[in-house]
Amino acid sequence: MPYAQTSSFVEPWLKYKTPIVRQLAFALASPNILSRIPNELNIQHSFNLHSNEHWLELYNNYESRLNALDLDSTELDIFLAKLKSTRLGLRFEMFFWFWLLDDKYHFYKLLAHSIQIIDGPKTVGELDFLIFNNKENRIEHWEVALKYYLAEKDLSLPFWYGLNRSDTFARKLNHFTQKQFQFSHALNYEISHKFAVMKGQLFLPEHSKNNLQPNWINTNRRLGVWGTSIKDSSQDFYRLSRQEWICPHIEKSSQTALWWTDGLYLHPKTQNFYMYRNANLLKLY
Numbered sequence: 001m002p003y004a005q006t007s008s009f010v011e012p013w014l015k016y017k018t019p020i021v022r023q024l025a026f027a028l029a030s031p032n033i034l035s036r037i038p039n040e041l042n043i044q045h046s047f048n049l050h051s052n053e054h055w056l057e058l059y060n061n062y063e064s065r066l067n068a069l070d071l072d073s074t075e076l077d078i079f080l081a082k083l084k085s086t087r088l089g090l091r092f093e094m095f096f097w098f099w100l101l102d103d104k105y106h107f108y109k110l111l112a113h114s115i116q117i118i119d120g121p122k123t124v125g126e127l128d129f130l131i132f133n134n135k136e137n138r139i140e141h142w143e144v145a146l147k148y149y150l151a152e153k154d155l156s157l158p159f160w161y162g163l164n165r166s167d168t169f170a171r172k173l174n175h176f177t178q179k180q181f182q183f184s185h186a187l188n189y190e191i192s193h194k195f196a197v198m199k200g201q202l203f204l205p206e207h208s209k210n211n212l213q214p215n216w217i218n219t220n221r222r223l224g225v226w227g228t229s230i231k232d233s234s235q236d237f238y239r240l241s242r243q244e245w246i247c248p249h250i251e252k253s254s255q256t257a258l259w260w261t262d263g264l265y266l267h268p269k270t271q272n273f274y275m276y277r278n279a280n281l282l283k284l285y
Contacts, residue, residue: 039216044182046177049196062099062105080094109132128143130191147162149200202217237267240263
């Protein structure tokens with residue numbers, strides 16, 4: 001497969017056995033898919049990104065709790081059962097909510113979650129998390145997103161598409177800076193710092209001749225490949241369930257793929273991720 005990644009990755013979520021705990025560990029420990037704010041983005045309301053080291057520090061502080069949950073995940077299971085939606089983004093947000101409430105293991109205090117900003121008769125916005133950072137003595141606003149974007153053409157920011165092609169990377173980042181991070185106050189608190197927590201995976205095109213990757217791609221996060229070719233069964237790719245997009249189970253959850261449909265596939269030995277897209281369906285866009 002192209003764009004072979006030769007560097008090693010720090011992926012501590014893979015050591016856990018329980019699927020829901022692996023997903024929680026991924027939510028916390030995985031780096032952002034962005035390493036920096038792209039220069040192409042027109043900044044209206046500024047925001048920040050946490051460093052890779054920051055996420056690993058938070059994971060290390062929480063490791064003992066994750067180990068205990070891996071032995072008995074009942075508490076986490078009950079908490080996630082509150083979520084009635086099947087949307088992965090909301091599930092991902094729930095993991096952060098669970099972790100923030102576990103404030104014995106970190107220096108944050110959750111002030112509020114899903115705060116609607118009302119202006120007269122209108123709701124003008126919503127904040128994912130309002131947080132007090134005890135270490136820095138400041139109020140922070142976090143927006144949490146789980147995203148999967150596929151690159152096309154020259155790999156520049158306008159040409160990264162979600163599975164729904166109206167959901168582009170550029171559109172999401174513009175929504176951050178134009179809408180979601182516009183607020184300086186919430187619930188009578190003055191917001192000091194704003195953070196985009198943007199995790200998931202980026203996918204490079206299978207047969208692209210462009211090897212120059214944008215400098216905003218976080219190379220500490222494993223990249224995937226996307227394409228329209230069906231892999232031979234000898235390559236042992238298998239299709240992941242929807243929740244496994246967050247983190248695959250420790251054991252294969254399906255047989256080696258013989259019949260291919262749109263979705264995310266994994267090669268278990270190499271941990272190569274392949275997003276298959278039906279070429280005939282792509283022509284409809």
